[in-house]
Amino acid sequence: KKVGVLISGRGSNMSVLIEAAKAPDFPAEIVGVLSNRAAAPGLEIAQQHGIATASLAQSKFPSRDMFEDTMTQILESWEVDIVCLAGFMRILGEDFVERWRGRMINIHPSLLPAYKGLDTHARVIADGVTVHGCTVHFVTPGLDEGPAILQAEVPVLPGDTPETLSARVLVEEHRIYPEALRLLASGSVSLE
Numbered sequence: 001k002k003v004g005v006l007i008s009g010r011g012s013n014m015s016v017l018i019e020a021a022k023a024p025d026f027p028a029e030i031v032g033v034l035s036n037r038a039a040a041p042g043l044e045i046a047q048q049h050g051i052a053t054a055s056l057a058q059s060k061f062p063s064r065d066m067f068e069d070t071m072t073q074i075l076e077s078w079e080v081d082i083v084c085l086a087g088f089m090r091i092l093g094e095d096f097v098e099r100w101r102g103r104m105i106n107i108h109p110s111l112l113p114a115y116k117g118l119d120t121h122a123r124v125i126a127d128g129v130t131v132h133g134c135t136v137h138f139v140t141p142g143l144d145e146g147p148a149i150l151q152a153e154v155p156v157l158p159g160d161t162p163e164t165l166s167a168r169v170l171v172e173e174h175r176i177y178p179e180a181l182r183l184l185a186s187g188s189v190s191l192e
């Protein structure tokens with residue numbers, strides 16, 4: 001299966017997907033990385049791996065639909081079967097989500113359905129919650145609402161800051177995202 005990764009920034013999840021897909025028995029290859037920010041550091045990492053990249057600023061398009069149609073055209077030009085959102089910081093419209101239904105997954109830094117949206121680590125600490133984690137889920141029209149494929153838990157420790165907690169969660173993100181992609185690409189999970 002051919003995979004396109006959508007990023008906005010650092011690209012550490014993208015990087016672990018690229019590394020995992022190099023294994024000969026991995027059922028997917030990363031064929032392109034698309035960013036909505038030209039300055040995303042992840043673009044350069046992808047290029048160093050010889051992977052096609054593109055960046056598109058939504059502000060340059062007259063509407064979100066036209067921006068997303070252009071993203072779909074680029075993904076189709078790469079013959080993408082599966083889309084992985086990896087720190088893509090834009091809410092996607094229903095047409096785009098439906099276009100990739102069952103074939104688009106996201107990594108979210110919380111144990112969904114708890115803590116949808118932004119700033120999950122700070123909100124978890126503020127609430128005094130003791131268990132946190134991350135989720136790879138199918139993307140459906142509701143924000144952070146699609147069915148989970150894999151989750152991993154981490155403890156929230158006394159004295160944690162959003163930075164220390166996010167670093168602990170990120171280790172688990174990097175473990176479960178390639179595994180969830182493997183499950184989807186091999187047909188072991190599907191969206192009803």
Ligand code: GRF
Nearest residue numbers: 010011012013087107108109
């Ligand atoms: C990750 O924590 C991801 O869960 C969140 O944004 C961050 C992206 O980090 N949605 P990176 O770009 O993959 O390093």
